[in-house]
Amino acid sequence: MSKGRVLITERIHPVLRAKLENYGFDCTHIIETSQNEVLSLIAEYDGLVVRSGIKGNKSLMDAGERLKFIARAGSGMDLIDLVYAKEKGIVCLNSPEGNKDAVAEQAIGMLLSLLHHIARSDRQLRDGKWSRLENRGTELGGKTVGIIGYGNTGSAFAMRLLSFGVRILAYDKYRSDFGNYLIEEVDLEHLKQEADVISFHIPLNEETRHIIDAPFLKGLQQQPLLLNTSRGGIMNTVDVLWALNEGYLSGAGLDVFENERWDTLSESELGVIKGLQAHGRVVMTPHTAGVTFESFEKVGAILADKIIAWHSESEAETES
Ligand code: 3PG
Numbered sequence: 001m002s003k004g005r006v007l008i009t010e011r012i013h014p015v016l017r018a019k020l021e022n023y024g025f026d027c028t029h030i031i032e033t034s035q036n037e038v039l040s041l042i043a044e045y046d047g048l049v050v051r052s053g054i055k056g057n058k059s060l061m062d063a064g065e066r067l068k069f070i071a072r073a074g075s076g077m078d079l080i081d082l083v084y085a086k087e088k089g090i091v092c093l094n095s096p097e098g099n100k101d102a103v104a105e106q107a108i109g110m111l112l113s114l115l116h117h118i119a120r121s122d123r124q125l126r127d128g129k130w131s132r133l134e135n136r137g138t139e140l141g142g143k144t145v146g147i148i149g150y151g152n153t154g155s156a157f158a159m160r161l162l163s164f165g166v167r168i169l170a171y172d173k174y175r176s177d178f179g180n181y182l183i184e185e186v187d188l189e190h191l192k193q194e195a196d197v198i199s200f201h202i203p204l205n206e207e208t209r210h211i212i213d214a215p216f217l218k219g220l221q222q223q224p225l226l227l228n229t230s231r232g233g234i235m236n237t238v239d240v241l242w243a244l245n246e247g248y249l250s251g252a253g254l255d256v257f258e259n260e261r262w263d264t265l266s267e268s269e270l271g272v273i274k275g276l277q278a279h280g281r282v283v284m285t286p287h288t289a290g291v292t293f294e295s296f297e298k299v300g301a302i303l304a305d306k307i308i309a310w311h312s313e314s315e316a317e318t319e320s
Pocket of ligand 1: 051052073074075076077099290291
């Protein structure tokens with residue numbers, strides 16, 4: 001007997017469907033879809049699997065009369081209305097364990113690129129400019145790195161940093177006891193005072209939107225490098241550019257942006273992006289940190305296992 005119907009949307013590794021079907025779900029996978037199409041189909045399904053192209057909003061949940069779960073292949077849950085889902089008894093799952101290593105590696109790559117001017121000197125060489133002095137590097141060893149958000153990706157980043165001989169400070173509003181004596185648990189003020197590098201690994205929600213703004217940036221004491229591989233919405237990009245130009249930040253590695261549809265950037269948004277591009281110590285990538293061949297499979301497999309574990313637990317509860 002079928003365990004229920006699951007609508008899988010977007011580009012998700014086939015391992016997820018294979019695992020769900022093997023367990024007993026009846027799955028439909030539509031890669032190219034739209035919010036409206038999902039809205040028109042959802043009444044027929046017990047579960048929905050998404051990435052970041054479909055919003056798990058109120059209207060979708062209201063249309064999903066028999067919807068029991070929304071599962072996000074990946075980390076960020078910012079496009080799912082978690083409060084409304086809870087009200088409606090719809091379970092929400094995600095699989096940040098699947099792309100934490102990818103994000104952590106790219107954060108290290110961006111940091112080293114900034115410190116050793118790798119991307120900048122590569123651009124200069126392409127333009128025929130050979131400049132060793134201007135591209136003299138700064139070593140990561142001996143520096144203090146502050147991690148804000150010590151969850152899956154924050155801790156994966158910390159583990160990779162350990163081999164560089166850095167001091168690691170970590171602040172997490174919702175977690176203490178990081179389980180590793182090499183990671184110093186500190187409050188935010190302490191981190192702002194001491195860190196030479198600050199890396200954000202927090203979700204986007206109403207509490208964290210624009211958390212990186214002018215007052216925050218003004219409070220930084222070491223002119224740190226800023227790394228943002230989490231969500232563009234946690235930073236006020238105008239303020240980040242201002243802080244770079246005023247010297248509150250000495251550089252930035254940005255993988256995420258407030259508006260990631262670059263074909264729709266307004267005049268003013270474009271001005272800010274151009275300002276960042278013109279800055280010698282800024283490295284930018286198009287939200288690729290979590291996207292690797294390995295993470296593609298891992299986020300799907302881990303999510304399927306979580307859906308199956310949740311379903312078998314709830315079945316066992318109903319039977320007992
Ligand atoms: C995530 O939240 O898992 C990453 O940002 C990747 O998201 P994506 O599904 O849009 O690739």
